[in-house]
Amino acid sequence: MLSELLRASSSKPPNQLKKIHGLVLTTGFSVKNSLLTQMLENLVLVGDMCYARQVFDEMHKPRIFLWNTLFKGYVKNQLPFETVLLYKKMRDLGVRSDEFTYPFVVKAISEIGVLPCGFALHAHVMKNGFECLGIVATELVMMYMKFGELSSAKFLFESMQVRDLVAWNAFIAVCVQTGNSAMALEYYRRMCADAVQFDSFTVVSMLSACGQLGSLEIGKEIYDRARKEDIDCNVIVENAKLDMYLKCGSTEDARVLFDEMKQKNVVSWSTMIVGYAMNGDSKEALGLFAMMQKEGLRPNYVTFLGLLSACSHAGVVNEGKKYFNMMVQSNDKNCEPRKEHYACMVDLLGRSGLLEEAYEFIEKMPLEPDAGIWGALLGACAVHRDMNLGQKVADLLVETAPDIGAYQVLISNIYAAAGKWDCVDKVRRKMRKLGTKKVAAYSSVEFGGKIHFFNRGDKSHPQSRAIYEKLEEILKKIRNLGYVPDTGSVFHDVETEEKESSLSHHSEKLAIAFGLINARAEHPIRVMKNLRTCDDCHVFAKFVSRLTSRDIIMRDKNRFHHFKNGVCSCRDFW
């Protein structure tokens, strides 16, 4: 009777499960593990891990699969620390893990992100002889990728005896997730060469990779191949393609696809809205949201992020406030404003010059403001040259954002602009002490099925000579149009050394010159940059678009710049 009750309770909410559990206890029967097992599984299913743990602790000598059930629950509910603690307890009690245990624990460790623990765990896996198991090995490979240990991950992946489709997909997916999309492409090509038949999972990751790389042509090619090979192109695949188009700056293609899609979900709509916002098409973004509401679809927190960033971009403060209030009043757990939304609001207010209001907004917010929020205000202070507030915020941020290089650079630039060189020194020393990493700037252009990368002053490209000649020629011509190299700007997150050294050989300038030489005249020149573009390159691109009548689409770390006839769609520079 009781076991039937429990079996039937699997879909019940946690509080009802607890009542049933209480009932079981009051019957006075000796509670058998089989009953508790059912109970535990139900609790893990509904995600009440606290209660699940209680039930587990009541059990007498639980068998290994019960431990595993609990591990599964912890991992599924994103409680990596509980997972690891449980693993430790298990070892202390002398219970041996089996091959089902390790995938959970490895996943937890990679989420926590402590490399030495990862190594130790790998050693345990090897000691128990589980390393040759595909599933465990796959998790380990993903763990190393997440730790940034590319060579360990590659080595382990290569040494797997059996690499099935899931192993390939997992590896490619984690490459994309960790920002190594060029590597994902490399392995995709190898997968094809090895004649491993890919599936829709592969396609989704690869479309995402192409979005990251700005490789419109390669992305289209992969999608077309998927259609030809009769791979199931479900909503997720279509969404990924949509995102790829938008990340390549091709809002037109995206819209055509979006309108054609038979099945659309919140992600499709949000992708479009966010994409329009990124591309500076705020009107379309807001219009799409109106359509979405008409269709009766519920937005989620990502949708609102897109909306707020669209408002910020268009400088429509009241619209932004309207959407923010909509979130607050919606009473929908999915739409509660998170820190990112507050950061968006600060950005919106700050960008529009309402710095005081932005500051008050932060002071009044119910969540603890983080570096991202202060950073948004600091960026706005920099744009509006408000040194008083800027310094105040910089002072605050100096303490709370010790490890994010971009903020430190912004702070030191603010101090520099205010002439407070002792403060500049202090920040720089701190950066050096903390070893704040300076990410090297690079730009890339897709051409001929390949991605061409350029560093500043790069001479490694085979067409290098032609590129520099083209650059010289262009610089000469646009000087006549009124271009003056801007060496004085201090307000973006680039290092001083970078500013001082050959401004005219910035990676995006080389990439644009490369595009001018190679890209077909009717196509826009698409340039991707890993960091933010500097003022001078921005002005440069405007002039080039005017001089050559070519459209330049440049994506930097934050947003798109569509240059057409000497004008850019963005409001970040003027």
Added chain:
DNA sequence: ATAGGGTTAG
């Protein structure tokens, strides 16, 4: 009985 892969934001 229990284990590995995919889309939007940062």
